[in-house]
Amino acid sequence: MTNHLYPVILAGGSGTRFWPLSRHLYPKQLLRIIGDETLIQQTVRRVLSCASPDRVFISTNPGQADSIRVQLGEWKSDLKDNYVIEPIGRNTAPAIALVAAELLRRDPEAMMLVLPADHVVTGEKAFQAAVTLGMQLAEKGHLVTFGIKPTRPETGYGYIQPNRRTTLAKKGRLTGHPVARFVEKPNRTKAAQYLKGGNYFWNSGMFLWKAATIRDEINRHQPQLAKAVQKVHTLMTSGADPRQIEAAYKKVPSVSIDNGVMELSSHAAMIPVGFGWSDVGNWSSLEEVAPRDKAGNVVSGRVVDMDSSNSVLYADRRVVATIGLTDMVVVDTPDATLICPKSRSQDVKQMVEILKQQGAPEHLEHVTVFRPWGSYTVLEEGPGYKVKRVTVNPGGRLSLQLHHKRSEHWVVITGTARVTRGDDVLHLQIGQSTAIPVETPHRLENPGTETLHIIEVQNGPYLGEDDIVRFQDDYGRLGRAR
Amino acid sequence: MTNHLYPVILAGGSGTRFWPLSRHLYPKQLLRIIGDETLIQQTVRRVLSCASPDRVFISTNPGQADSIRVQLGEWKSDLKDNYVIEPIGRNTAPAIALVAAELLRRDPEAMMLVLPADHVVTGEKAFQAAVTLGMQLAEKGHLVTFGIKPTRPETGYGYIQPNRRTTLAKKGRLTGHPVARFVEKPNRTKAAQYLKGGNYFWNSGMFLWKAATIRDEINRHQPQLAKAVQKVHTLMTSGADPRQIEAAYKKVPSVSIDNGVMELSSHAAMIPVGFGWSDVGNWSSLEEVAPRDKAGNVVSGRVVDMDSSNSVLYADRRVVATIGLTDMVVVDTPDATLICPKSRSQDVKQMVEILKQQGAPEHLEHVTVFRPWGSYTVLEEGPGYKVKRVTVNPGGRLSLQLHHKRSEHWVVITGTARVTRGDDVLHLQIGQSTAIPVETPHRLENPGTETLHIIEVQNGPYLGEDDIVRFQDDYGRLGRAR
Numbered sequence: 014m015t016n017h018l019y020p021v022i023l024a025g026g027s028g029t030r031f032w033p034l035s036r037h038l039y040p041k042q043l044l045r046i047i048g049d050e051t052l053i054q055q056t057v058r059r060v061l062s063c064a065s066p067d068r069v070f071i072s073t074n075p076g077q078a079d080s081i082r083v084q085l086g087e088w089k090s091d092l093k094d095n096y097v098i099e100p101i102g103r104n105t106a107p108a109i110a111l112v113a114a115e116l117l118r119r120d121p122e123a124m125m126l127v128l129p130a131d132h133v134v135t136g137e138k139a140f141q142a143a144v145t146l147g148m149q150l151a152e153k154g155h156l157v158t159f160g161i162k163p164t165r166p167e168t169g170y171g172y173i174q175p176n177r178r179t180t181l182a183k184k185g186r187l188t189g190h191p192v193a194r195f196v197e198k199p200n201r202t203k204a205a206q207y208l209k210g211g212n213y214f215w216n217s218g219m220f221l222w223k224a225a226t227i228r229d230e231i232n233r234h235q236p237q238l239a240k241a242v243q244k245v246h247t248l249m250t251s252g253a254d255p256r257q258i259e260a261a262y263k264k265v266p267s268v269s270i271d272n273g274v275m276e277l278s279s280h281a282a283m284i285p286v287g288f289g290w291s292d293v294g295n296w297s298s299l300e301e302v303a304p305r306d307k308a309g310n311v312v313s314g315r316v317v318d319m320d321s322s323n324s325v326l327y328a329d330r331r332v333v334a335t336i337g338l339t340d341m342v343v344v345d346t347p348d349a350t351l352i353c354p355k356s357r358s359q360d361v362k363q364m365v366e367i368l369k370q371q372g373a374p375e376h377l378e379h380v381t382v383f384r385p386w387g388s389y390t391v392l393e394e395g396p397g398y399k400v401k402r403v404t405v406n407p408g409g410r411l412s413l414q415l416h417h418k419r420s421e422h423w424v425v426i427t428g429t430a431r432v433t434r435g436d437d438v439l440h441l442q443i444g445q446s447t448a449i450p451v452e453t454p455h456r457l458e459n460p461g462t463e464t465l466h467i468i469e470v471q472n473g474p475y476l477g478e479d480d481i482v483r484f485q486d487d488y489g490r491l492g493r494a495r
Numbered sequence: 496m497t498n499h500l501y502p503v504i505l506a507g508g509s510g511t512r513f514w515p516l517s518r519h520l521y522p523k524q525l526l527r528i529i530g531d532e533t534l535i536q537q538t539v540r541r542v543l544s545c546a547s548p549d550r551v552f553i554s555t556n557p558g559q560a561d562s563i564r565v566q567l568g569e570w571k572s573d574l575k576d577n578y579v580i581e582p583i584g585r586n587t588a589p590a591i592a593l594v595a596a597e598l599l600r601r602d603p604e605a606m607m608l609v610l611p612a613d614h615v616v617t618g619e620k621a622f623q624a625a626v627t628l629g630m631q632l633a634e635k636g637h638l639v640t641f642g643i644k645p646t647r648p649e650t651g652y653g654y655i656q657p658n659r660r661t662t663l664a665k666k667g668r669l670t671g672h673p674v675a676r677f678v679e680k681p682n683r684t685k686a687a688q689y690l691k692g693g694n695y696f697w698n699s700g701m702f703l704w705k706a707a708t709i710r711d712e713i714n715r716h717q718p719q720l721a722k723a724v725q726k727v728h729t730l731m732t733s734g735a736d737p738r739q740i741e742a743a744y745k746k747v748p749s750v751s752i753d754n755g756v757m758e759l760s761s762h763a764a765m766i767p768v769g770f771g772w773s774d775v776g777n778w779s780s781l782e783e784v785a786p787r788d789k790a791g792n793v794v795s796g797r798v799v800d801m802d803s804s805n806s807v808l809y810a811d812r813r814v815v816a817t818i819g820l821t822d823m824v825v826v827d828t829p830d831a832t833l834i835c836p837k838s839r840s841q842d843v844k845q846m847v848e849i850l851k852q853q854g855a856p857e858h859l860e861h862v863t864v865f866r867p868w869g870s871y872t873v874l875e876e877g878p879g880y881k882v883k884r885v886t887v888n889p890g891g892r893l894s895l896q897l898h899h900k901r902s903e904h905w906v907v908i909t910g911t912a913r914v915t916r917g918d919d920v921l922h923l924q925i926g927q928s929t930a931i932p933v934e935t936p937h938r939l940e941n942p943g944t945e946t947l948h949i950i951e952v953q954n955g956p957y958l959g960e961d962d963i964v965r966f967q968d969d970y971g972r973l974g975r976a977r
Contacts, residue, residue: 033816317849319842332857334515334846336835343834350832352825353818360801364816367799375814392874392882397925398908400874400882400950420926422906424952426880443879444902444954446930468882468952470906472926 017122018148019224020060021112024053024073024081024130025102029365030295030358033349034327037365038076038378042130043084046293047303051084053130062137063126063144066091070116071130072108074099079488080383100259106268107242110231113224114246123224124151132218133302135289142187143286147221149182150189155282156230156275157221158192160214161290166204169294169359171216171271172196175283192281195271214283216271217290226280234277241265296325296342296351297358314345325355347390349375385488386411387464399476403457405430405465410458412486419473419480421449423457428465431458454484499604500630501706502542503594506535506555506563506612507584511847512777512840515831516809519847520558520860524612525566528775529785533566535612544619545608545626548573552598553612554590556581561970562865582741588750589724592713595706596728605706606633614700615784617771624669625768629703631664632671637764638712638757639703640674642696643772648686651776651841653698653753654678657765674763677753696765698753699772708762716759723747778807778824778833779840796827807837829872831857867970868893869946881958885939887912887947892940894968901955901962903931905939910947913940936966 024042031041042053050058057069066088073081078098085092097112109127116123126144134140147157160173175190182189195216199207207213232239245261275281291301300323303311310321314328321338328345335343342358344351351361368376381390386409392400405411405428413433423432424446432439432447433456439447440460449455451473459465483490506524513523524535532540539551548570555563560580567574579594591609598605608626616622629639642655657672664671677698681689689695714721727743757763773784782805785793792803796810803820810827817825824840826833833843850858863872868891874882887893887910895915905914906928914921914929915938921929922942931937933955941947955962965972 033814317846317853317855319846319849320839332515332831332850332855334831334833334835334850336833336842336846337839338834338836341834345832349814349816350827351816351818352820352823352834353816354820357802357819360818364799364801364818367801368814368816371799373799373814393884395908395948398948398950400884402875402882422904422928424904424954426877426952426954446904446928446952448928466877466880468880468950470908470928470950470952472906472908 017120018064018124018126018144019068019070019116019120020057020064020126020128021070021072021109021116022053022056022060022128022130023105023108024071024077025099025108026129026131027102029362031293032361032365033346033351033375034344036378037369037376038382039080040077040131041293043077043080046299047133052133052293053081054084054087056128056130056132057085057088059134059137059140060126060128062141067095070095070097070112072097072099072112074102079385082385083383100255100262102267103262103265104267105270106231106235106238106273107262107265109220109227109270110235110239110242111246113228113231114243115250116224117228118246118250121225124148125220125222125224125227127220127222129218129292131293133289133291133293135302136287139286139288142184143284143288144221146182146184146187146189146284149184150282150284151221151223151226153181154223154226154280155181155189156226156278156280157189158275158281158283159217159219159221160283160285161217162285163204163208163213163215166201166208167215168198168201168204170292171198172204172207172213173216173283174213175285177212181282187284187287189282189284192275192283195276195281214285215290217286218292220270220275227274230274230278230280235266235268235273238266238268238273295358295361296327296344296353297355299325316343323355347380384411385409385490387459389469392468394476397472397474397476399471401469401471402426403467403469405457405459405467407459407462407464410487411456412481412483412488412490413454413456414481414483415452415454416473416480417452417482418475419471420451421455421472422470423447423449424468424470426466426468428459428463429461430465430467431460432456433458499602500546500606500608500626501550501552501598501602502539502546502608502610503552503554503591503598504535504538504542504610504612505587505590506553506559507581507590508611508613509584511844513775514843514847514850515828515833515857516826518860519851519858520864521562522559522613523775525559525562528781529615534615534775535563536566536569538610538612538614539567539570541616541619541622542608542610544623549577552577552579552594554579554581554594556584561867564867565865582737582744584749585744585747586749587752588713588717588720588755589744589747591702591709591752592717592721592724593728595710595713596725597732598706599710600728600732603707606630607702607704607706607709609702609704611700611774613775615771615773615775617784618769621768621770624666625766625770626703628664628666628669628671628766631666632764632766633703633705633708635663636708636762637663637671637704638708638760638762639671640757640763640765641699641701641703642765642767643699644767645686645690645695645697648683648690649697650680650683650686652774653680654686654689654695655698655765656695657767659694663764669766669769671764671766674757674765677758677763696767697772699768700774702752702757709756712756712760712762717748717750717755720748720750720755777840777843778809778826778835779837781807798825805837829862866893867891867972869941871951874950876958879954879956879958881953883951883953884908885949885951887939887941887949889941889944889946892969893938894963894965894970894972895936895938896963896965897934897936898955898962899934899964900957901953902933903937903954904952905929905931906950906952908948908950910941910945911943912947912949913942914938915940 174193176193309323324341387404430441656675658675791805806823869886912923
């Protein structure tokens, strides 16, 4: 392995198609969809066979960064300085350009292995072999793509046709070829032809190139974008005000790396790969990668079923009772349930749009929200009150804060709490409680080694998360509402 | 109308077929299935056109009596002494025999209009007309049944064939005939013949007879049952110990009035009725009585639908998102969701049996449980803690009690609370709280005119409802766990 390979994980995706398990602020990469780890955890673990963890870069946005940091806590110190945070989403080309700029600042020889955070890959050795061959091509100045052999006439993916008369590199049975052409999402007839013909491959959205190559190609094909991103990068490295950075980033055009660079470049190459791959693009595609029971069902959580078959049945702690379902999707979460035939899975996106238009909070986030210090779960909200379970990790502490509009009561249910309340400092054990009046500066800490859980009862005429004044915060959130 | 008509509402049914909206301890008659009132409220209101409220009798069991009393609060003083509570369920014949004995004690001329609490009837005038004609027949010593003209080859009901060559009574277009025979639930072929032939009627489970007539017929056809029930009634009226009454009731054979009396009697008569009727026996039958939208769906609660048709979609406060469902049943409650095709609605009963075998509490009761003083809702349970919202009606108060294993914290969220805690009496307003240590006698009261809501956080190694010692109770529950 080279000393210059940097895996770059694109973790900025939104969460519409796996709703209600995913939410706008809690997208697919954060979900435990298959196996014991979330998709982004699996993605990081996958690349550790190619590079050490301190070489892994995460490209994301402010809304997801906290949750991702929590999930990647295992590599906390390695990843510490490797988060590249876009103030707002601007599609893949700017995200990649920004990481390339940062990598080139640190290592002019840097090579980037770009991977979406929310895909499933099976077959670690085949993956490593493809990366190894890809590095040979990237070294020669190619923009390397990884092509997946189609197994169905899929109309939701882009396709790549390689020029197989030319072999750019070869290792074992694995070969690399120049790209003859990229094809955008085809219609059904075309997709069937591609499947039959055998010389079209799915564009997996994974890339490998030298940072300098992609910088040059972006400069060539998207000069305006390149200039705008360069300006943002300069602001970031000079410690500019976040609002100034955001204003600059707003000027960056929103372009995908496929349309904006790959399709225009004469350096694109493709390796037909041997590993298993799925972008798990919707609930129906889950059955490609998740284990199925004898009746063909993908089942998770507290499902009690009679006679269902070939269905995706996802529950959590609530009981989901299903009888005689065929080819259906049922997904249950604490505040929302989805039921549709598998054939309508792609319409979940539209459902989320409807919820958004209705102002339904269920499109945006879960009842459980992750924070750098832990998480909270809203148990109930009603007129003038809100009840939360608050979880604080060992050593974690919330900001020193006050609220103008609400009082709070805290009852410890597990662990021990250190509470600052005005000028007092209290230590609370299980079953002990305290009240925080309106306008009183307060802070909750977990000084112990066990996780702290408290029940918080809020009272007041306004209970929004933005009624908060922060005086001190361990996580740099002064002036932010969350 | 006679001075001797007593409507008798049978409200002892269990709640399996409308799960998860109904529960074992919260059966169908307590549900707001159609319209603004629950089925038992509608049933009481229906009979008020035939008799004054102090004539209405309710036959039920201890598990449901509290909830029924709360729902029938509008007629609280009228119904006060009219609850006939069977210690355990023993099918319809003993329940009817027990009420007949009590009515005969109060009024030897009593006439009983027996109605299940959980049926839907439409057409008040047609109902009154049928009762009026039925009273003529009952006066002559007939056991009157009400036959419903079949609209489909239903295999789930019993059928009645009248002897139409003999007319026992007539009023307008309404006639009464002797019963030629009763037929138990037929198979599909038979049911289709009955539908086509036109001389078979559904047995609606409603009856009208003189209390003395049914007593004599039960004596004749079920002498053992009659004797056992008479013994129970004597114990009840002599103020015997509840345990002694229960022991005696356990000896009563479990027999239905149809099999045990009606089918054997030579006095059975039938009136083919003109009112609309449904026993709403399962979720699928709901569409016979509930309003449907343009696509044929019965929709309730927070359902967000795209393109579904002919489905029953029941939600509450959570979001239920449905896409492209056809002929499906979806029922969502705070702790359980059911999804099945309409054609499998009758299998819900079996699902409940499975849950019961698994020891799942969701078969038994709702997260909201009604009590004489109000209700409580379990918001969350976890190891060592439980969070409830407790609702106390104006003027209501819980028993003076203590717990051996748990401490409690109360935070007022609406209304005002009067709290007895050991020797102290506290008055708490919104946002105020108190802690009740283990082993401390305490009591919660609502002295105000507004409903009181508190959040209760319980801590302790054991949090069962049966960890309670009652010192004083307004509702006669000393020694009971609930």
